[in-house]
Amino acid sequence: MKVLLGRLEQGAAAPWSSFLPDHLRPKGVTAKVFEQSVPKDTKAKLSYESKAHKTEYSPLGICVIGRVWEYSQDPVGCREVQHAIECADEKTLLRIAAELRDHVWDATCCPHANHVLQKCISAMHPEDLQFIVDVFTKERLAVQAARHKYGCRIVQRLIEHCSSRQVEGLLRTILAEVPLVSCHAYGNYVMQHILQHSAIQTEVCQALEEHLNALSSDQYGAAVVSCALTSAVRPSRVSLARAILKEPAVLVRLACSRHGHPAAREVVEVLGSPERTEALRILGTNQTRLLRSRYGRLVAGMS
Numbered sequence: 001m002k003v004l005l006g007r008l009e010q011g012a013a014a015p016w017s018s019f020l021p022d023h024l025r026p027k028g029v030t031a032k033v034f035e036q037s038v039p040k041d042t043k044a045k046l047s048y049e050s051k052a053h054k055t056e057y058s059p060l061g062i063c064v065i066g067r068v069w070e071y072s073q074d075p076v077g078c079r080e081v082q083h084a085i086e087c088a089d090e091k092t093l094l095r096i097a098a099e100l101r102d103h104v105w106d107a108t109c110c111p112h113a114n115h116v117l118q119k120c121i122s123a124m125h126p127e128d129l130q131f132i133v134d135v136f137t138k139e140r141l142a143v144q145a146a147r148h149k150y151g152c153r154i155v156q157r158l159i160e161h162c163s164s165r166q167v168e169g170l171l172r173t174i175l176a177e178v179p180l181v182s183c184h185a186y187g188n189y190v191m192q193h194i195l196q197h198s199a200i201q202t203e204v205c206q207a208l209e210e211h212l213n214a215l216s217s218d219q220y221g222a223a224v225v226s227c228a229l230t231s232a233v234r235p236s237r238v239s240l241a242r243a244i245l246k247e248p249a250v251l252v253r254l255a256c257s258r259h260g261h262p263a264a265r266e267v268v269e270v271l272g273s274p275e276r277t278e279a280l281r282i283l284g285t286n287q288t289r290l291l292r293s294r295y296g297r298l299v300a301g302m303s
Contacts, residue, residue, distance in 0.1 A: 065092070068099035072113040082119045093124060097131075104135040114150040121157040126166060133158060133166050142173040146181050146190040156193045164199045171200055178207040179214050179221070188220035192227040204228065205236040209243040216250045222260030229266035241267040245275055248282045255283060255300075256293040264299045 064071055064084045071077030085096060097120050100107055107113035121129055136142045136155070145151030155174075158167055171194060174181055181187035195201055205228050208215060215221030225244075229237050244251050244267050251267060254260030268279050283290065283299060290296030 065095055066099075068096050068116075069103050069107075069113075072100070072103075072107060072116040073110055075112050078112040078116050081116045085116070085119045085123050088123075090125075093120075094128065096120070097124060097128065101131050104132050105139075105141065108135075108145055108151045108154050109148060111150060114153060117154055118157050121154070121161050126162045129158070129162055130166065133162060133170060137169040137173065140173065142170045143177050143181060143187075146174055147184045147187040149186055152186040152190050155190050159190075159193050159197050167198070171198060175200065175203060175207060178204070179211045182208075182211075182215055182224040183218040183221040185220060188224050191224045192231075195224070195227050195231045201228075201232040202236045205232050205240045209240055212243060212247060212250045216253045216257075216260060219257060219259050222254055222257045222263065225254065226259060226263040226266070229263050229270065234270070237266070237270050241270045242275065245271065245279055245282075248286075251279065251282055252286045252289065255286075255290055256296040258295055261295040261299050265302065268302055 064081050068081055071081050081096070085093060088096060100113075100117065100120065103113070104117070107117045117132070121132065132154070136145055136158075142155070146155050155170070158170065174190065174194070178191070182191045191204070195204055198204075208225060208228055211221075212225070215225050225240070228240055232240070244254070244263070251264055254267075255264035264283070268276055268283075271279060280302065283302065287300055290300040
């Protein structure tokens with residue numbers, strides 16, 4: 001910065017100097033500002049005279065009603081729709097959402113429109129979100145969405161904002177595919193979200209107990225096990241810890257993994273005295289292996 005300012009003081013005015021703030025811009029250089037990119041046909045349709053429909057406009061004045069899906073697919077337009085949602089009253093919000101009703105899955109998979117869908121979920125009443133939930137439950141797309149780069153975000157928002165009754169079918173579908181979802185780069189976040197925000201923690205933990213070998217062998221699956229041992233209700237945590245204790249190889253494998261070593265520590269912490277002693281014995285027996293592992297060393301100290 002000092003070098004650039006020095007060049008400006010010496011009179012070397014560069015093209016970019018016109019964008020500098022007033023106190024840094026050289027004398028004689030006209031200030032310029034960045035302009036928002038808005039299609040010409042959109043500019044021609046802008047109208048600021050109707051105050052009765054002011055909530056249909058984003059802060060930049062673009063009317064989104066009637067063109068919600070079109071704008072939602074655009075990197076700039078999707079921001080306009082999100083701004084409009086933030087400013088909209090309940091009636092206008094429903095009108096915006098209605099234009100997405102036939103595009104829920106396409107919006108879920110779109111790098112831009114998924115943000116609009118998330119904003120709708122956050123802003124609307126749970127009962128008004130049923131049309132989104134229905135797409136995932138009636139068309140059996142819950143697992144596919146949970147494993148999708150953008151779809152996983154939509155599922156997480158639904159878990160956060162919908163009632164337990166609304167998302168029960170969606171969660172049951174995912175619960176039937178615990179290893180498939182848990183051992184996935186995006187799906188594991190959905191499974192952790194279920195453990196942290198839903199009412200079926202116990203059932204999820206029971207499902208995890210049935211697949212400990214597969215989960216502990218996968219970096220994402222291990223992260224889900226760790227989340228369960230830190231987020232679930234205590235009875236479920238104890239039950240899961242006991243299941244891990246019955247399989248020493250699983251305990252050691254978790255202890256040596258990046259995302260699994262917190263689970264190994266929790267197993268020791270959550271169990272009662274006799275079982276804790278057994279867990280420490282297993283870890284002590286495998287001390288050499290633990291010490292060779294970057295993460296295992298963090299657990300080895302407990303034994």
